[in-house]
Each structure stands twice: as structure tokens, then as C-alpha cells.
Amino acid sequence: MGRRLFSRMASRRSFNGEFTVKPVKVGICGLGTVGGGTFNVLQRNAEEIARRAGRGIEVAQIAMRSPNPNCQITGTPITADVFEVATNPEIDIVIELIGGYTVARDLVLKAIDNGKHVVTANKALIAVHGNEIFAKAREKGVIVAFEAAVAGGIPVIKAIREGLSANRINWVAGIINGTGNFILTEMREKGRAFPDVLAEAQALGYAEADPTFDVEGIDAAHKLTILASIAFGIPLQFDKAYTEGITQLTTADVNYAEALGYRIKHLGVARSTVNGIELRVHPTLIPADRLIANVNGVMNAVMVNGDAAGSTLFYGAGAGMEPTASSVVADLVDVVRAMTSDPENRVPHLAFQPDSLSAHPILPIEACESAYYLRIQAKDHPGVLAQVASILSERGINIESIMQKEVEEQDGLVPMILLTHRVLEQRMNDAITALEALQDVIGNVVRIRVEQLN
Numbered sequence: 267m268g269r270r271l272f273s274r275m276a277s278r279r280s281f282n283g284e285f286t287v288k289p290v291k292v293g294i295c296g297l298g299t300v301g302g303g304t305f306n307v308l309q310r311n312a313e314e315i316a317r318r319a320g321r322g323i324e325v326a327q328i329a330m331r332s333p334n335p336n337c338q339i340t341g342t343p344i345t346a347d348v349f350e351v352a353t354n355p356e357i358d359i360v361i362e363l364i365g366g367y368t369v370a371r372d373l374v375l376k377a378i379d380n381g382k383h384v385v386t387a388n389k390a391l392i393a394v395h396g397n398e399i400f401a402k403a404r405e406k407g408v409i410v411a412f413e414a415a416v417a418g419g420i421p422v423i424k425a426i427r428e429g430l431s432a433n434r435i436n437w438v439a440g441i442i443n444g445t446g447n448f449i450l451t452e453m454r455e456k457g458r459a460f461p462d463v464l465a466e467a468q469a470l471g472y473a474e475a476d477p478t479f480d481v482e483g484i485d486a487a488h489k490l491t492i493l494a495s496i497a498f499g500i501p502l503q504f505d506k507a508y509t510e511g512i513t514q515l516t517t518a519d520v521n522y523a524e525a526l527g528y529r530i531k532h533l534g535v536a537r538s539t540v541n542g543i544e545l546r547v548h549p550t551l552i553p554a555d556r557l558i559a560n561v562n563g564v565m566n567a568v569m570v571n572g573d574a575a576g577s578t579l580f581y582g583a584g585a586g587m588e589p590t591a592s593s594v595v596a597d598l599v600d601v602v603r604a605m606t607s608d609p610e611n612r613v614p615h616l617a618f619q620p621d622s623l624s625a626h627p628i629l630p631i632e633a634c635e636s637a638y639y640l641r642i643q644a645k646d647h648p649g650v651l652a653q654v655a656s657i658l659s660e661r662g663i664n665i666e667s668i669m670q671k672e673v674e675e676q677d678g679l680v681p682m683i684l685l686t687h688r689v690l691e692q693r694m695n696d697a698i699t700a701l702e703a704l705q706d707v708i709g710n711v712v713r714i715r716v717e718q719l720n
Contacts, residue, residue, distance in 0.1 A: 289322035290602050293351035295373060296363035297330035300387055300414070302337045303591030304361060308598075309338075315595065319602040327351050336587075352377040359601055361594060362386040371395045374410070378402050383605055385597045387414035387590055393488040393504040396495075400615040407609040411597035416489040417442055417566045419589030420582040421596065426570055427496045427617040433572030435497040437537040439719055442489045444564035444584045445473045445480035446512055446532035451562040454520050454529065460513060472564055482511035483532065483547035490534035493568070494545050498538050498626065499618035503545070506628035510548035519641060519712060522683050523551050526669065528639075528716070529559040535717060542629040551639050551716040557581075558719065569719060577719075632692040637666070637716035640698075642682040645706040646673050651682065654707075657700045658686065661693045679708055685716065 292308075294301050308315065308325060316322045328339060329348040345351065352360055352373055360377040362384060364370050370391045374384050378399070386392065392399070392412050403410045413423045417440070426435070441447050445467055452463040464481065467473040479485040487507040495502050512532050523530050533550035536543065552559040557579050561567040566584025571577045583589035604612050614620060644650045651670070658665060664687040671681040686694075698711045 287321040289324040290319070290358045290605070291324050291326035291356050292359040292361055292598065293327040293329065293354060293357040294325060294361045294363065295329045295348040295351050296365070297328055297334045297337060297339075298363065299587050300590045300594065301328075301330070301361075301363040302334040303587035304363065304594045305334075305337050305339065307588060307591045307595050311595075315599060319599045321602060323598060323602060326356055327354055348373050349376055352382065353380055357382060358605070359383045359385060359598065361598070362388060362391075363594070364388075365390070367391060367394055371399070374399055375402055378406050378408055378410070381406060381408060383409045383411075383601045385411045385414075385594055385601060387412070387594055389415035389485070389488040389492060391415075393491040393502055396492070396502040396615075400620070403615070404609070404620060409601050409604060409612060410615060411601050412492070413597045414590050414593035416492050417568055417580070418444075418582070418584040418586060419592045420566060420568065420580050420584065421593065422568045422570075422580045423492070423496060424596075425578075425580060426493065428613060430570060430572050430575055430578070431617070433574045435538065436571045436573060437535065438490075438493050438497050438568065438570050439536075439558070439717065440486075440490065440493065440534045440566070440568035441531050441558065441561050442493075442534050442566055442568065442584065443480055443483075443486040443532060444566060445477065446483075446486070447561065447566070448472050448564045449481070450512065450515070450520070450530055450532060453515070453517055454524065455562075457517050457521075459517060460515060481513055483509035483534075486532065486534045486547045490536055490545060490547055493534070494536035494543060496617040497536060497570070498543055499616065499622065499624050500543060500626060500628075501623055502616075503628050506545060508546040508548070508631040508634075510546075512549050515549055518681075519639075519714065522641065522669070522681075523639065523714075524554070526551075526639075526667070526683070526685060527554050528552060529554050530714065531559065531561075533717065538626070539629070539635075541633065542627040544634045545628050546631060546634060549714050551714055552719060556719055632690070632695065634691050635688050636691065637688045637718070638684075638686045638694055639712075639714040639716055640682075640684045640686065640701075641712040642684070642701060643677075643679045643708045644682055644704075645708065646678060646680050647706050650680075650704070650706045653704055654682065654684070654701060657704075658684075658697055661689075661697045663687070663689050663693060663697055677708075
């Protein structure tokens with residue numbers, strides 16, 4: 267297989283007698299937003315990319331359902347069958363940009379079976395089927411690159427996998443879904459309600475017609491699963507990630523958080539502890555003076571804390587045609603550089619050697635530790651605050667601060683806002699159950715986790 271791959275890339279003599287290198291031929295599967303951006307970047311920056319890669323890169327075939335009006339593809343072979351690209355003997359690298367779990371998985375495995383390297387921007391595919399795909403790639407001696415699967419144009423995977431390889435990573439925290447961040451930014455800055463901002467996000471194209479993956483944290487959990495694997499050297503385990511969306515957040519909580527010196531972000535957190543790995547996505551209060559708390563609109567940011575480097579912040583566009591294409595093409599360049607190298611000496615897919623991956627478990631959310639913001643709606647009766655404090659104290663939960671607002675005219679209830687110190691989630695669950703059982707507490711207790719990220 268190695269000799270066959272090398273023969274497609276072998277040197278040849280030019281007319282002046284000098285040796286030149288045959289261009290690497292790639293097939294793009296999917297010519298939507300990212301596929302179109304990738305094609306255009308490869309065409310526009312062909313000379314610069316060739317200088318970096320050491321040889322030219324030629325788009326030899328495109329598989330697409332419909333033309334992209336932003337791309338001039340005249341002269342490039344076209345097919346409607348993605349598997350034709352995967353089996354085309356002229357193709358060296360397959361770029362998978364069709365998305366989804368099923369056809370994309372079959373396409374990637376077919377390409378690998380045919381000895382082709384793969385570049386993908388498909389976070390769902392890697393998070394759910396990555397272990398299988400990487401095992402097959404190792405068996406066949408090919409590379410699967412996936413930088414564009416996380417945080418669009420931010421090269422955070424490469425940074426953790428290679429730039430921070432000297433470090434023991436303590437935690438990773440990220441705003442890794444631009445739609446959710448846009449919604450929370452609008453709620454904070456303009457006092458708008460969630461449904462109103464969501465409708466605008468859909469109109470602007472930031473959110474899909476079915477926004478579930480974005481607003482319920484599934485998209486972010488896909489990305490966090492990948493980040494956790496390369497940070498801690500564990501297998502991909504998306505099914506064990508805890509996800510909580512932002513659909514229940516109110517402008518009241520956003521404003522209360524601001525008054526306390528915090529901002530609410532839809533945060534992905536992966537933390538290594540003695541007992542296991544925390545892997546969770548949920549609304550989170552972050553101190554307003556942290557850089558990541560000031561990442562607004564559709565932008566993304568990832569903080570990584572290592573024992574040697576300390577905390578580093580990676581910021582940039584988390585989606586979009588050319589930012590994501592930037593990462594796809596960067597992966598393509600890396601693959602071209604490495605494709606003739608010994609497979610045993612390449613950078614491992616998940617940063618650690620495959621036989622050195624850790625079995626450190628993913629913790630259930632009940633075993634994770636966090637500080638908490640609680641909002642309690644209570645009747646305006648004497649002694650309620652004392653009852654609340656007693657319930658928390660009995661469960662070893664220390665209160666950091668309390669803010670009690672005026673009686674709300676419409677229902678005669680008093681909003682009580684508390685910040686607690688760090689405690690196991692299970693203890694907080696028990697406390698909330700007891701609080702909601704109090705006769706003077708009305709409705710559900712609102713609970714939002716708090717991270718200092720210092």
C-alpha cells in the first residue's frame with residue numbers, strides 16, 4: 267500500500283531536465299458553505315499553499331448535490347456520488363464536508379479502505395465514530411485530520427495536540443457554539459428574551475430551522491468530547507457528556523448575574539480530577555473580568571490550563587465559509603507534508619499513542635464539583651432566609667453571597683439570589699429538593715453553575 271501511494275506522488279522530469287513533484291490530488295465531497303470556501307481558498311492561494319506544502323494541491327474531483335454559485339468549478343470533474351470520490355484511483359486525499367453521522371461515516375471508511383487520507387470538518391462524525399475511524403486509519407496507514415471540526419478557524423486542536431504536548435492539561439473550557447453565544451450576548455446587552463433572539467439568529471442564518479443541536483448544547487458537546495480526548499488522552503466518549511441547554515434562561519438571571527459581577531456563557535468544561543474526567547456543557551456564570559467572559563456575538567474561545575504553560579486563550583471565528591476553510595486547508599497541508607512519512611512516526615490522532623490512551627472514567631454530573639448560582643422565589647415571610655441557609659448548611663454547602671430583591675408586585679414574591687462555594691452536584695441536588703419542598707418557596711429553584719477559570 268505504501269509503494270502504491272508513493273507511486274501516485276513520485277517525482278517526474280520536466281522539459282528542462284529538472285525533477286518536479288507531481289501535485290497531490292484531492293476530492294471534495296460537499297460544496298456547501300465550507301466546501302465552497304475550501305475550494306475557493308485552494309484556488310486563490312494555490313501558490314502560497316504549494317510553497318508551504320512542498321508540492322501543488324489539485325482539486326481533481328468534486329461530489330455535490332447542487333452547484334455553489336460562489337465557486338467557479340469549470341473544468342473540474344463533477345459527480346453526484348460521494349463514493350465515486352472515495353474509490354477514484356487518482357485521488358490521494360478525500361475532504362469530507364457533507365456532515366451528519368451515517369453517509370459521512372460510510373464515505374470516510376470507504377476512503378480509508380481504498381488507502382486514501384481524509385480531512386473532515388465533521389465534529390459529530392468524529393465525536394461519535396472517531397474511535398472506529400482512527401482504528402481503521404491506523405490499520406491502513408493513512409491520516410484522518412479534523413482541525414476544522416472544533417471552533418472553525420481557531421487552530422485549537424493543533425495547539426493542544428502539539429503546541430502544549432509538554433503539559434499535563436488540567437482543564438479545558440470553551441465557548442464553542444456561536445449561535446448560543448450570540449443569543450446570550452443579545453440577552454445581556456439589549457435585555458431581549460430568548461425566543462425573540464433565537465428567531466433573529468435563525469433569520470440571520472446563525473441557527474438552523476431546528477436549532478436543537480445549538481441551543482441544547484449537543485453541538486458544543488461534540489466539540490468538547492474531541493477536545494477532552496486530545497487534552498487527556500482518553501477515547502472519544504460523546505455518550506457520556508452531560509449537556510444542558512440555554513432555553514430556560516431568562517433576562518432576569520442574566521441581569522442578576524451582571525449585578526453580581528458575572529456573565530452567563532454556554533460553556534463546555536472538561537476537567538481532569540483524581541476520580542475521573544468531568545465532561546459537561548451548560549450555562550455557566552463566569553467573572554466578568556475574565557477574557558473569555560467578554561467573548562461576544564458569534565465568536566468562539568477556548569481556554570486551556572496546563573501545568574507548565576498555565577492558562578492560554580484561543581479566540582476567533584467559530585464558523586463561517588472561509589474561517590472553517592482555513593482549518594480544512596491547514597489540515598490538508600499537514601497531510602501532504604506527512605503522507606510519505608512512516609505511519610508510526612506521525613502525530614497521533616488523539617495526541618497520545620493509541621496504546622497509551624487512559625481508561626480514566628468520565629464522571630456522571632452528580633460526581634462533578636462546581637460553585638452555584640441559585641434563584642429562589644419565596645413568599646415575603648419572616649424566617650425564610652434562615653430556613654434556606656439551614657438546608658444548605660446541613661449539606662455542607664457554604665454561601666458566598668446573598669442578594670435579596672424587593673417584593674415583585676405582580677406575584678408578591680421575593681427573589682433571593684445566592685452564590686455558593688464549590689460542592690459536589692449530588693449535594694446540591696439534595697439541597698434543591700429540600701428547598702423546593704419548603705412551604706414558602708414557590709416553583710422551581712433556578713440553578714446555574716459557576717466557574718472562576720482562574
